[in-house]
Amino acid sequence: MQTFHLHLYIWSEEGADHEDIELYLRSFGAFFRIRYNRALLGNSSLYSSFLNSLRILRGDNEKECAEEVERLKKDFEPLMTELAPRLPVSTDYLYDFLYPQWFVLNAAAAPDNMTLQPQWEKKIWRGDIDFPGGYIIPCKRQSLLDVLESVGRYSSRQVRLLPSPSEGKLDPYLRGPGKVSVGDTTCYFKAWQPGRGKSGATYHELRAYQMIAN
Known part of the structure; x- marks a missing residue:
């Protein structure tokens, strides 16, 4: 059974020129970047929920933050399960850790403007990014x-x-x-x-x- 371990989450600070939340999760054989962005949510009813998530993450209540991140993650678990490699996969060596498949997923509003519709944007590889294995020296x-x-x-x-x-x-x-x-x-x-x-x-x-x- 796949496990989705939260590696990192970030959010835009108040007054920033963009509003988004990003979650980074690792599973066996894959790494996921989940993006909640105002542009993709539009004027749907989901936007007010997104603003509430931002408010919670910008606060200092660690328990509330953890619960909110878990909620944001949960909507994507079916898609991540579908995209993640089938088990078993090799996880014993540093190579396996440094070079997983990377998936970028977006939170978007469904046509009814009320339901969240997780979307798979693209798949990328370790050589295209500076994460999660550490620093690449140009x-x-x-x-x-x-x-x-x-x-x-x-x-x-x-x-x-x-x-x-x-x-x-x-x-x-x-x-x-x-x-x-x-x-x-x-x-x-x-x-x-x-x-x-x-x-x-x-x-x-x-x-x-x-x-x-x-």
Whole structure:
């Protein structure tokens, strides 16, 4: 049975030039981006419900936010179940985590202007986006790779995801890698994250490690 794990949700702040809510969910073999956008809801009765969702997410009541996100997600579960790969799929390696099928889904008003009609916009691949595996360094910023010269390199097909007791029972493929293994060596996994300056926290940690080692 497929599981749809909420990875992230974002919303437009008050006063922004657009009004939308986006949910990002991972299942075994697929990643989904769900978009609620005013333009697709038009002047339907669903628009007032959308505004109420925005109000809740902009607030500071965590319990209300969690319940509202669950409600927004639930309408899309039948479509996600239809689109997700049939089980079993390979989920043991870092390659599987980094390169799932990606689906962009939109919330739209049905012809009656009263019913929500989830729509499948398109399918895209990991190479087209900067999510969810971490930062992709453009060729023109190849200099950022210099710090990686002293680090061992492995194919993502060689790196096995490991369960971690501290992360609970959720499969590491759904929650994201904590520990990984390459052959007989166990390591902690850290994504190459974007950020200010060079490439964010991971870059600066590697630089500090090199300075200590030298």
